[in-house]
Amino acid sequence: MKQTALDKKFDKIRAMEEAGQLKPAKGSRALRKLMANRLAMVGLVIFSVILLMSIFAPLITEHDPQKINLRAMLKPPSWDHLLGTDRTGRDVFARILYGGRISILVGLGSALMAAVIGVGIGCYTGYKGGWIDTLALRISEIFMSFPQIILVLLLVSIAGQSLMNLIIIFVLTGWAPMYRMARAKMLSLREEEYVQALRSFGVPTVKICYKHILPNALGPIMVNITLSTAMFILAEAGLSFLGLGVPLSVPTWGNILNVAQDLRVLQNNWWLWLPVGSVISLFVLSVNFIGDGLRDSTDPTLQG
Amino acid sequence: MLTFIIRRLLITIPMMLVISFLVYLGLELTPGDAVSHMIDPEAAARMTEEQFAEMREALGLNKTFLERYWIWLTNVVQGNFGHSLSGGVAISTIVLDRLPATLELSVFALVFSTLIGCVLGTLSALRRGSGTDNALTVVGMLGVSIPEFFFGLVAILIFALNLGWLPAGGRLLPGYETFFDRLPHIVLPGIVLSLMMTAGVMRYARSSMLDSLSREFIRTARAKGLPAWRINLIHGFRVALTPVVVLIGFRLPTLIGGSVIIEQVFQWPGIGSEFIGAVRGSDYPLVMMIALLSVFAVLMASLIVDVLTALIDPRVRLG
Numbered sequence: 001m002k003q004t005a006l007d008k009k010f011d012k013i014r015a016m017e018e019a020g021q022l023k024p025a026k027g028s029r030a031l032r033k034l035m036a037n038r039l040a041m042v043g044l045v046i047f048s049v050i051l052l053m054s055i056f057a058p059l060i061t062e063h064d065p066q067k068i069n070l071r072a073m074l075k076p077p078s079w080d081h082l083l084g085t086d087r088t089g090r091d092v093f094a095r096i097l098y099g100g101r102i103s104i105l106v107g108l109g110s111a112l113m114a115a116v117i118g119v120g121i122g123c124y125t126g127y128k129g130g131w132i133d134t135l136a137l138r139i140s141e142i143f144m145s146f147p148q149i150i151l152v153l154l155l156v157s158i159a160g161q162s163l164m165n166l167i168i169i170f171v172l173t174g175w176a177p178m179y180r181m182a183r184a185k186m187l188s189l190r191e192e193e194y195v196q197a198l199r200s201f202g203v204p205t206v207k208i209c210y211k212h213i214l215p216n217a218l219g220p221i222m223v224n225i226t227l228s229t230a231m232f233i234l235a236e237a238g239l240s241f242l243g244l245g246v247p248l249s250v251p252t253w254g255n256i257l258n259v260a261q262d263l264r265v266l267q268n269n270w271w272l273w274l275p276v277g278s279v280i281s282l283f284v285l286s287v288n289f290i291g292d293g294l295r296d297s298t299d300p301t302l303q304g
Numbered sequence: 305m306l307t308f309i310i311r312r313l314l315i316t317i318p319m320m321l322v323i324s325f326l327v328y329l330g331l332e333l334t335p336g337d338a339v340s341h342m343i344d345p346e347a348a349a350r351m352t353e354e355q356f357a358e359m360r361e362a363l364g365l366n367k368t369f370l371e372r373y374w375i376w377l378t379n380v381v382q383g384n385f386g387h388s389l390s391g392g393v394a395i396s397t398i399v400l401d402r403l404p405a406t407l408e409l410s411v412f413a414l415v416f417s418t419l420i421g422c423v424l425g426t427l428s429a430l431r432r433g434s435g436t437d438n439a440l441t442v443v444g445m446l447g448v449s450i451p452e453f454f455f456g457l458v459a460i461l462i463f464a465l466n467l468g469w470l471p472a473g474g475r476l477l478p479g480y481e482t483f484f485d486r487l488p489h490i491v492l493p494g495i496v497l498s499l500m501m502t503a504g505v506m507r508y509a510r511s512s513m514l515d516s517l518s519r520e521f522i523r524t525a526r527a528k529g530l531p532a533w534r535i536n537l538i539h540g541f542r543v544a545l546t547p548v549v550v551l552i553g554f555r556l557p558t559l560i561g562g563s564v565i566i567e568q569v570f571q572w573p574g575i576g577s578e579f580i581g582a583v584r585g586s587d588y589p590l591v592m593m594i595a596l597l598s599v600f601a602v603l604m605a606s607l608i609v610d611v612l613t614a615l616i617d618p619r620v621r622l623g
Contacts, residue, residue, distance in 0.1 A: 142319065142322060142323060142326070145319065145599050145603055145606075146599055146602070147602060150564070150579070150594070150595050150599075151595070153564070153583045153591070154330075154583075154591055154592070156583060157582075157583040157586060157591050158330060158334060230448075230449065237451050237453075238451060238452070238453055238565050241565070242568060242580055243584070244580070244584065257453075257454065261569075263460070263465065266457060266460065266461055267461065273454075273457065277451065277457070277458075280451055281446075284449040284450075284451075285446060285449035285450075288449050
């Protein structure tokens with residue numbers, strides 16, 4: 001049998017163990033596994049850098065993302081304007097930084113709210129079972145039978161465009177998968193013996209659900225929140241690119257890309273769309289790496 | 305088998321009814337009288353107030369909500385979807401007009417992504433833990449992280465604007481109607497759409513292949529001394545393929561949804577770009593009808609997939 005890389009690693013660990021060099025492991029096991037995941041750590045670094053740069057945008061650039069300067073239209077990158085200026089002379093670098101605030105808010109905010117609603121419902125109805133469970137299941141099926149972008153666009157056409165509307169629409173279209181996941185988890189967890197013990201002590205149902213069972217399902221919930229964040233950021237970018245997302249007056253990553261629908265801009269003014277497109281890709285990639293790392297470190301069926 | 309199909313239909317039909325009811329509710333709540341989108345606007349412009357009142361009576365607009373819903377539903381079932389607000393064209397005409405383009409793009413992407421996804425996924429599973437596997441995992445991750453329209457824009461810039469190899473958009477030029485005249489137009493949107501989807505198929509194929517390689521019959525095949533390619537391709541891949549093929553049925557409707565933005569980027573005259581146009585122009589009847597039809601497609605596809613799986617796997621229909 002050939003010695004694989006894994007075998008060598010084990011041999012090394014065994015040798016260290018025998019020499020008494022191994023320190024006892026500290027902290028949460030899942031956290032340690034996550035820290036050891038190289039891709040997840042790279043993701044976390046990129047994520048933090050982009051997030052912090054957006055939050056502290058005023059400290060990084062002195063340009064105002066909304067200030068129109070007709071004397072400096074479509075200027076290529078220079079020291080004054082790191083990524084050039086757009087058609088109305090607004091600084092693109094500043095717009096990317098400030099745009100990140102809104103884009104990340106939409107992505108993360110929608111994912112968190114969708115999780116609160118989806119998990120909140122799934123946890124309770126999954127535990128209770130009966131007609132309330134069937135009802136919630138049927139409602140989620142209705143939401144899930146629409147292709148997501150079709151449902152989002154349908155709701156946009158009814159509700160109109162605004163930042164708040166977009167977040168509400170994302171929550172409405174995103175809670176169902178979270179609910180399904182929480183419910184599936186509850187169905188297996190509620191058969192555990194500690195739940196029976198709690199029930200026989202007469203602990204109220206709500207307390208059993210949210211205080212005692214829910215923490216055991218946190219792993220997959222976290223994974224779902226990260227992956228949904230990535231999905232919602234992509235959705236916001238796509239919708240705003242079409243001019244149907246956040247109103248064009250608010251800088252977001254998608255709205256900055258909106259100008260690239262014009263083939264002349266596409267060919268002649270690369271600084272208007274290439275940097276922001278790369279930032280979106282990089283950010284979503286980092287969130288996906290974190291999500292995958294979280295899944296690998298919290299899902300016991302993926303050991304080894 | 306028959307009981308399984310009946311049981312499955314008993315779930316699908318009420319779902320369809322509930323969703324059609326919600327869509328109708330949406331239609332009633334959005335601005336615009338039902339008269340205005342049921343009649344050709346040309347004719348409506350020449351009508352007097354009295355004729356409108358008569359029309360409302362004839363159309364049953366003075367009836368109760370449920371009765372109106374029933375009339376609308378029977379119309380829809382007969383293929384009479386009402387009229388678009390802009391231009392007053394019958395919605396069924398628009399859909400029939402645009403559907404071939406969307407299907408063309410979707411089938412192209414479906415075939416292409418399934419082929420590449422299966423090959424790369426299998427390769428990744430066979431070389432598990434190697435450099436190839438890691439590289440493919442990262443590439444797959446990139447595939448789900450880059451916004452599809454951004455990828456499309458880069459492709460347009462490189463292959464259409466700078467190299468000039470392929471057209472930047474559109475589907476047909478007047479006078480060019482044979483298959484080979486159209487081929488260059490579908491290459492860019494088709495490949496962009498399929499590469500975005502390949503990532504998903506690849507991951508699925510990889511885990512399915514890993515699963516089948518860990519089964520007992522693979523060990524038996526090895527013990528028999530069969531050559532490695534035969535074990536992997538004939539024994540392993542064939543078993544791994546079944547769930548991947550089943551996945552295709554589920555992908556078809558998502559594909560119709562997924563092509564919405566790509567159609568817009570490449571000016572592809574399909575259902576997706578029509579839908580975006582309708583949303584932009586607040587053409588509610590058209591928006592609602594396309595949404596309803598897409599849900600119908602999703603439910604039908606999942607019904608067919610369920611029946612097919614039940615045919616292949618007896619555990620499903622008995623469970």
